Amino acid sequence: MKPQQMSPVGNLTTREVTATSLNISWLPTTHQACITGYTVCWDSKCTNIRDQHYLIQALLPCTEYSVWVAAVADTSSSDSVDIKNTTSVAVPGPVIDLQATNTTSQTVDMIWTQPRTNWTCVKEYKVCWKDGSTAQTCTITDNTSYTITHLMAATNYSVQVGALNAVGELSTLSDISIFTSTLPLAPHTPVTPVIIAVIVILTAGISATVLYMHCKGILLWPPNKHLDPGVRPPPIPLKTFDGQCRQLLDTPSRLSNEYQLLATLSSDILTTQTSLVGQQIDNRKKNRYVNIIPCECHIM
Known part of the structure; x- marks a missing residue:
């Protein structure tokens, strides 16, 4: 007589889920008298038990697992029944190996490694930085690196990085201090030239x-030196008299020469008075600038 095929276990359920464990249970097959035990498998691991429940431990949080259960007899086993469950969310551990690279006067590249614990729950990372006088600035990134920009030159900054899970829980922050470099010097301009x-x-x-x-x-x-009114200046030679008069009319600002010109004219008239009395009036009439010289200038 051919042995009858065993029926699979029934009502496979998850009784409790934590971040690192799954507690499952099931009902026996209809051929309970033939059953010697049950095989439970998950994540490429299997174990044989006699109970109708099992606590799977040492699981990763935030991870989906498939669990198979089959009834076992002396010479055969039933078809397996499976169930899928996801372990609970846990707070990630702190990021490790936080470093600052390529620091300039205005930027710095931050790099780090994902947490050692609960790393499967990390959804993104929070990066914050501040100096001693300004408010803290924060940003969110999906990567394990971030370039901070718009920094001030020659300034000390505190940088903190933490891991966030799907519900926004933040890990313990890892921090590091950086110092931005000074601004590059402008090209030197020679001063002496x-x-x-x-x-x-x-x-x-x-x-x-x-x-x-x-x-x-x-x-x-x-x-010209200041002329003493009581001292007659030396007469201007007759041959330069006409030029001096022209200069006086062309440049009225040189009125200081008027007295010297009048003195020259007076001297000239007095010199010629005894010998050329009849020509004095004619000479005066021939003078182009007679209007600026008083007619009685010979009586000085």
Whole structure:
């Protein structure tokens, strides 16, 4: 007589789930008298038991497991029945080996390794940094590295990194201190050539201005000494008299020469009075600038 096929176990259920264990149970087959035990398998592991329940331990949190149970007789076994369960969420452990690399005046690259404990529950990482005077800045990343930007040069920063699980629970923070580098120096500009160029330009400008003012009669150089009203200045030679008069009319600012011109004219008139009395009036009439010289100037 051919042996009858054993029926599978019934009502396989999970009685309790934790972050690291599954407690399962089931009902026996209809051929309970033939059963010598049960085989329970999960994650490539199997065990043989006689009870109708089993506590699977040393599991990873936040992990889905498939569990198979089959009834075993002396010479045969039933078909297996399976059930899937996910272990509970746990708080991740702290990240390890937190390091700062490629530090510049404004950026720093942070790298780390996932936690040793409960790493299967890590969903993302929280990175925070602050200096001694500003508020803390935080960001979230899925990677085990992050580049912090917009830092201040030559500044001490405290950087913290923690792991987050699916429900937002944060691990213990790992921290490190960094110091940003100073700003690069600007290209050196030679100072001496610039100063020399400025001096040359100023000197040339001042010289040109002085020369222009001197030619226009605005500036006399060397300046005339103050004339004593009681001392007659030396007469101007007759051959330069006409030029001096022209200069007086062209440049009214040189009125200080008026007295000297009048003195010259007076001297000339007095000199010629005894010998050229009849020509004095004619000479005066021929003078282009007679209007600026008093007619009675010979009575000085």
